[in-house]
Amino acid sequence: MKLLKIGGSIITDKDGYRTPDKKAIDRITGEISERPEKLILVHGAGSYGHPLVRGFGLDNAKKNYTNKDYISMERVISSVKNLNKLFISSLIEKGVPAHSIHPSSSVLCRKGRIQSFPISPVKQSVENGVIPVLHGDMVIDSEYGGSVLSGDKIISYIAKKTRETERIGMATNSPVLNNDGDKIGVFQNKHIKFLSESETTDVTGGMKNKVNELLEIKKPAFIFDATKPGKIKKFLDGGTVGTEINPKKK
Template sequence: MNVSTEPVILKLGGSVITDKAADQGVVREDSLRRIAKEVSEYRGKMIIVHGAGSFGHTYAKKYQLGKVFDPEGAIVTHESVKKLASRVVDTLNEYGVRAIAVHPMCCTICRNGRIESMYLDNIKLMLENGLVPVLHGDVVMDLELRACVLSGDQIVPYLAKELKITRLGLGSAEDGVLDNDGKTVPEITPKTFEDFKHYIRGSGSTDVTGGMLGKVQELLELSKTSCITSYIFNAGKDDNIYRFLNGEPMGTTISPDKRV
């Protein structure tokens, strides 16, 4: 087991832990329990971020959050993703993970849909004291839009950059970024992105945050500004999360451009 002394960030895609095709929130219980077991076997510090899946995207689309300000829609969507966060945290704690929910609505301000500021001192203290912060896609207040949808895919690179975390992975329902033949693209860098962009599709279900293309673009921006390498891999396959947490390269690597 290769355990780093530095925290690692693990993103759990909404399509892995929920049925994103469902009109109402439906948890994939077997998948969530398997993930919790694999996470519990890791002995290092970590932050977990999970997508909203069928608990958030349906309501966000219904109320057109980010396009119009709807107080009822903001409340309904936030309460729905809180329910999912509670299920995730409860399941992790059943396996001894010492997880605790951190709701972005309570600690984040956006401007035009992008994070302006996030209170992180509590997360730093949690990591120092053996707790596992669990954040999630959420509705947050926005200085221009009044409220917006904040994707977990945006939270992950923000945390990595601000907390100087060097290893992060996005666990999706695919083996990584797939080419036209369904094969995993081994590596994407800012320079090679245009070669692969036409392969990368959005989500096949209701997703207001950009699907796979959105994930790749967020991680590429991170690589440009911080030289962080990240991974997009299949969290739906047994042992992949355990392997990622313990240092194995997985799926598609999103890397900075090679320096001459």
């Protein structure tokens, strides 16, 4: 089984407001349609989530959500569902059976970390020959009231809970670079200081958080620049792409 997260910055203009990159979505779903077998997909919220979360002031941990906060949270959830619908529709147009699974409906967090997440529907979808498509979202939080759940955290959680996982990948809009601006082939602990904490509108931690989530999995994984055609297909074919995150290679 393969796990692939598509960054929201690839399929939207992340610095815009609800601006899909339909050309990128079509290209990416086209590559996926060539290798759709045994695949779980997660996509980021991009400009359908990050600007709204920041604008509503929901990007910082806060206890005791007010009615206004919950209304704002639901607006974010509705917005991200629209992006998910665009992505799913693009897959279906190419004859790929795909199924939306919205984390806001079933995931419970505590202090921003997943506390409860029933993944049996995800696994059953794969067994049925359907691609489950999840996404970055906002969910109920037992401590804060509500919290942002990134696609990176979703990938990490599913990978740790499924023994069947063979390949794990995060497709981003840029490679992982060292201090000299060169791509890092195999990530080592010494490279962590080169990573950015967050991008301009990213409310989920940027590249540093992506790497940390993959390191937590304790399984080999890849982060790669998917703005160039063919990279996603190469990953799904079993090829080496981008930067390998392998806890066994220190």
